[in-house]
Amino acid sequence: MSKILNIIICGIAFCSYSVLANVAPFNGDVFNRIKNKNLGKQWLMVLWSVDCPACYKELALIKSLRKENPNIDVIIVNTDGDDEANAESYQVMEKYQLLDITTYFFEEGTADRNRYVIDPTWYGELPRSYFVDTKGTFHGKSGLVEPALLRKWLL
Amino acid sequence: MNTVSKSITQVLSLLSLLLCISASVLAAHNHAAMEKPDKNVCEGVDITCAKTVTLAFAPNGDLWRVWAADSAIYYQISLDKGTTFAQAKQVGIPAEKVSARNENRPKIAFDNANGVYFSWASPLSQKYTANVRFSYSNNYGKSFSAPITVNNDNLLAGHSFNEMHVSKKGDVSIVWLDGRKSHALRKQGKSSKGSALYLAQANFRNNTSSSFTNEELADGTCQCCRIAMDENKSGNLAILWRHVFGDNIREFAMITLNEKPKIQQYSQDYWHIAGCPHQGGGISVDDNNTYHTVWFNQGEKGKGIFYAQTDDMGATHSIPLSIGELSKQAAYGNVMSNGNIVDIVWTQFNGIEHTLWHQRSTNYGQSFGKAEVLQTAKNGIDRPFIIKHNKVNYVSWQRPNQGHWIQAL
Known part of the structure; x- marks a missing residue:
């Protein structure tokens, strides 16, 4: 019987992996779900664009931290809102080995609206990182974050 | 393992496999959705x-x-x-x-x-x-x-x-x-x-x-902001761009070819950012060789769109005038002088609708009239630009999926 259970557990685990191995559109409802799911946790939201060289450095930092702990609480959102850029963005997620977690993207034409939903005082400069504390308060920072700060927050 | 258990195992294995296949299809579908525009998205030339x-x-x-x-x-x-x-x-x-x-x-x-x-x-x-x-x-x-x-x-x-x-x-x-x-x-x-x-x-x-x-x-x-350029009265090009000063202080800088070729820091807003602002400035030279400029920063000392003019090719400039409402996402300023007129346009956003704003000076930028809304847009916007022909300035604003809009100012 335990063999049967193993098969069920393995099957479900593998399926979950497959389901999560993708990228999902971002919107206000998704944002609320992300916030609710992470309530009580200390987590990080990283916003990036394929047209932002410094963003790749931040993604590389996330990649290296995930090597130390694959379960760090990070949400990654591409802000391009452009079909062409979104296709590139998938390759970038692949390159930085981020396809085993759900990462998000802005659908074509929704960039401004989604940016506003996240933070109406943010003007789209990138990378943009939100350090969210256990009370759910967002602390925004524009530009590449110091590796030590990321490490302290996430590990 | 008895025969019944074997059968259950086989059924469950098959079920797991089917679940996996559907999940993979779902994942693949999400990937495909990123690569191809959905049916509501504008296609074609x-x-x-x-x-x-x-x-x-x-x-x-x-x-x-x-x-x-x-x-x-x-x-x-x-x-x-x-x-x-x-x-x-x-x-x-x-x-x-x-x-x-x-x-x-x-x-x-x-x-x-x-x-x-x-x-x-x-x-x-x-x-x-x-x-x-x-x-x-x-x-x-x-x-x-x-x-x-x-x-x-x-x-x-x-x-x-x-x-x-x-x-x-x-x-x-x-x-x-x-x-x-x-x-x-x-x-x-x-x-x-x-x-x-x-x-x-x-x-x-x-x-x-x-x-x-x-x-x-x-x-x-800076690697990701457009450059602004205009010809001055001596026929030399004045160039305004976002430069990286010191430790990632991204401020606007100016040179005028042949006349002031050395880099001069123009804005002093102290925007410290190791990243991409994605917002260039604007420059327009008038008949008196005064350079009219707009730029955007989110610095410790200055946030938002600013207008200033310089009579000495950027060595000094007027006290920057704040343009638009910072709390309403004022961004993407552009400027054009034409005789005594100086026009500035920019965009604002309230979470649902974009608005194109205009402010005019009729005294060479010494003072500006009230800001007015010219047009609105939904579903994303391009930067607005002002161009001129003879004595008339025109504003151009592309609104993807909605239409390109042009109006005499």
């Missing part, structure tokens, strides 16, 4: 679908508007200052990719002998690599020259955010952000501090040039 539109008046008063689609550049001509346009035409050059989103877009200019000039950035095989490209017509668009690459380094490096100026005599000046130095540093395993501002010049009329000169004007520029 029509200008309505364009992410960016560039406008310029020909010396005869015809208004040309330009956009990129499907590895080609398209244009339309209006004989009535933008009220109606003739059928779209494709620039007759071989297909190649054209950068046309956010701060990057093709450029158009004219000389006074039926010359029409195009420049654009064409992305290459690797990320952040592109060439600045150029083609011109000496017969008002009947035919175009075979495109040439403006940057002369022959490197798979970044060359992008091109701006172009063409004199009446056909002297072409193109500036762009150049990555050849950072490319070389990367090869040595070193990191670079931004890009470089480059200038290329040529004159293809009367066969006086066959290629462009290349000259570095400034090293250590």
